[in-house]
Amino acid sequence: MRTDLYDVVVVGAGMAGLTAASYAAEQGQRVAMASIGAGAFVLGSGGVEEREAHALQREPDFTYAMDFFLTLAEAAGTALAGDVQHTMLLPTLLGNFLPMQFAPLLVAHAALNQARKTRVVGLRGLTGFDARFLAERFRSEAAQHRLPAEYDAVTIDPGSALGMPVSTLRVAQAFDRDAAFRTHLEGALRAVKGDADRLLLPAVLGIESSDTQRAAFEEQVGCTVGELPTLPPSIPGLRLAHGLQQRLRSRGVVFLDGYPVERLQLERGLCTGLHIASPGRGFRVAGECVVLASSSALHRLLEGPVNLDLHHRPLHPNGSPHATNLFAACLPGSHPSELRGLASRIVAGHRAALAAWAERGAYAAH
C-alpha cells in the first residue's frame, strides 16, 4: 500500500484545521491536510462574536492565537477588522445588530456607526435578501440605539447574464472573473448612491478577489461599501477559507480532499499512519505528528467522549494518551454541545499545532 510521509498531518479542513496547518506550514514543516471536504463553518460570516471573544479571554493564549490568525488572514488578502478592546455592532439578516469583536473588512464596514445615511441595495432576483425589509428594521433598531442614522432601500439589476434566480455564489464568481460585470456593478451602484454616504450590499464581492481589489472597487463606487452576510452559501466565510487555502498551497501544503480517514494505525503508543478510504485503492499517510481538527473525525476515530492531557493529546478512558504524537484541536473542558464559533476554532487549532511543534523530534526514531 502507498504511504506518503509528512512532518504533520492535519485531519479536518475547517477553521481549526486551517489554523493548525498554517502554523505548521509557517514553521517550514511539510504538511498534509486530510478531510472529507471544507468545514461547515466556511458557510458562516467569518467573524467572531463579542460573547465568544469574552468567554475565550480567560484562555491565556487567546490574544496570541488571534494575533497569529489576524496576521495570516491579512497576508492571505482576506483581513479581519477589529480588536479585543472594541466591539462593533454588525447587522444580521433579521435586521438586529449583533455585538462582534472581529469581522471581515467589508462586513465591518456595515457596522452601526456615525454614518448618516445608509442605503441598503438589493439585487433583483437574489433570493433570501429583501432590502426594503432590512432598511425598515435597521431604521427602528438605530432609533433604539438613539443614533441619528437613516436607512433606505433600493434594488438594482445585476444583469441578465447571471440567470434566474440569482445566487450569491454566481454573483461572487462573476465579480471574481468578469471585469465587465464588475464595471456594470460599479456603475449601477454609483447610479443609486445619491446622497448616501454608505451602501450596504448582500455579501457578494468575490471569493477569490483580494481586499486590495475590493478596496479599488469601493474607490470606484465613491463611498463606503458594507457587506451583509447572507443565507448560505455565505461569501465572507468562503472567502476567508479560500484565502487561507491558497496561502497553504503556496507553502506546499498537500490537500487530501474528498475521502474520510477510515482509521488510525496505533502501535506502541504512537500513531504510525492514517488509512484514507478512497474508492478502489485506499492509501495511507503518516506524519511525525498528527492533529485531529474535526470533531466528527475525533469522535469517529477514537470512539466516545474525549479528554485531553496538558499537551493536547486525547486520552483513553484509562487516562493515558492514545498516542504520544496524536493531538486534538479542541478546547479542553468545553462541553461538546456548547456553541462555538470561529475564535474557538482558531485557539484550538493554534494550540494543537503549537503542542505538536513543541513535541517534534521526540519521535525522530520512528
Next chain:
Amino acid sequence: MNSTQVVIIGGGATGAGILWDLTLRGIPALLLEQADIAHGATGRCHGLLHSGGRYAVRDVETARDCLRENRTLKRIAPHCVEDTGGLFIQLPSDDPAFFEQWWRAAHAAGIPTERLSASQARALEPSLAENIVGTFTCPDAHVDVFRLVLANLEAAMARGAQFRSYAQLVAIEQQNARVVAVRYRDTRTGEEHRVGCATVVNAAGGWAGQVAALAGASVPVTCDKGTLLVLHHRLSRRVINRCRVPGDADILVPAGPVCLLGTSSMVVPGPDGLTASHEEIQALIREGAALVPELAEARILRSFSGVRALYTPPRAVAGGRGASRSYALLDHQELEGIAGLVSIVGGKLTTYRHMAEAVADCVARKLDVHAECATATTPLRAPHSSQLHQRAGLHLEQPVTEKLIARRGTDAAQILAAIEQRPELAELVCECEMVTRGEVEFVLSGPALAGARTIADIGRRTRLGFGPCQGTYCGYKAMLAGYATQQWTAEQAVAEFTRYLNERWKGQDFLEEGKQLQQLELSRSLYGEQPLATACTGGNHAH
C-alpha cells in the same frame, strides 16, 4: 357569521373528519381550532396507517376496524397515503409463541400477510438487523397527517363549511340545560366572537376534559405521552414493526424524505408543556437499533411529544398501553342532562373517519336529519386534469411539478396562473420539499381555503421546513414572503420568525456533535440573538 347548526371543537383528524361528514349530509357546521390544523395528537404521531397488525393479538375488533379504514383511506384519499407496506419482525429475544399467535390472529382479522424468511426480509429491507428471526408482511402505510386534515377541511369548505384557526373556546352558553351558543377568542388578534348553535361536538383530544368543563360536563381522559424522533434519512422503505407485545420504540415509519421512530408511553397530567428527557431519547434509539442497527448512528433532526387521549371512565384501570385504543362517544344529554353537547374521545388516526361517522350519525339524529354517511365512498379531492402537468412543465422542473400537484391538486392551476404572470414566483423557497414562492403566497394570504397565518402554518400546508435545515433558511424566505405580501410588518415578521425558529429548534438540546449541531451554530451566526430552547418539544408537530 352569527349562527350555525353545529360547532366542532378541535382541528385534528377527527374534528376535520366530522366537519366533512356533516357537510356531506347538508348540515351547516363550523370547526374551531385553538392553534392550527393537527396541533394535538394528530400532528404528533407516526402517521402510521395501521393495517390492524399491531392490534391483531390483543383486540381483534380494533384490528378489523383498522384494516377496513386502511382500505377506505387508500381509496378516498390516495394523495395523502404512501402505500409503503409493512413488516412485523421477530428478534431472537422475542417470544416465538407470540409470533405464531400473531399469524393466527392476523388471519382471524382478515389481514393479508405472508411469512418471509429472515434472508427474504433482509433482501427487501437491507437495513434490518442481521439476527432477525422471522417476518410477516402486512398492508401498513404512511399517511401525511397534515395533508389528510387539510383535505377534509378543504373538501368541506368548498361546500360551505367554516373553519377558524387560532380560535380558543371561551364559553359554551346554555339556556335551560340546552347549548345555544359558543364564544371564542382569536388568539392572534385578541378579538372575541359569539356563534349561535344547536350542537357542540367536543373533539378536542387531550383537551376534551377542559372543553367539557366549560359546559359543566365531564370527560374522563387520561393523557398518555408518546415521544417520537425524526431521523435524517429514510432508513427503510416499509413500515417496520417489532412483532411482540406492543412496547416502546418498536415502530419505524418512512415519511417522505425522513423517517420517524417511536414511541414511548407514559401517563402525564395534561396535554400541554410536554418534554422529552435525554434518557427517553437514548432509550428510543437503543430499542430501535435492535431492529435497524443504523439508527444508533443516524442523525436526529428533532424529537417531539404528543399525548394520546385515552378514555378512562372511573371504573377502568387508568392509562398506558393497557388502556383501550378504541373510542368512546359520549352524549352529555344522557349522561348529565346537557342537551346539544357530544364528546368523542380516544380512538386512533387510522379510524378517524369511522369515528367521525359515528359522531355525525348521532348529531344527525338529534337534528332530525336523515342523510346517510357518504364519506367512505366520496373521494376527498376532485381529480385534476392531465393538462395541469403539461402546463406546469413549462415553468417548473418535473419533481417540483409532481410535488405541487400532489399537495395542491386542482388548486395547482391557480398557483401556475400566478407563476405565469410573475415568473419570480417559480423560485424554490424550500429546496428540500420543493416549495415554490408561488405556493407559499397561495397558502399564506392568497385564495387557499384554510389559509396559513404563521410560518409554521405554511409548513403544515406545504411541508416547508420539514427537511434537514428544519426551517433555518426556508423559514427566513417564507418570512420575507409574508412581509412582501404585507401579511406582516417588518417587526411582526421578525417576531414571527423568531417564534418559528425557537419552536423548530426545540428538542435539539440532546445534540452532542455533528452536522445538526453545526446547523445550530450557523443559525445563530446568521440571525444573532436567537435563544436556544432548554427543553424538548411539547411544541409543534411531526416531520
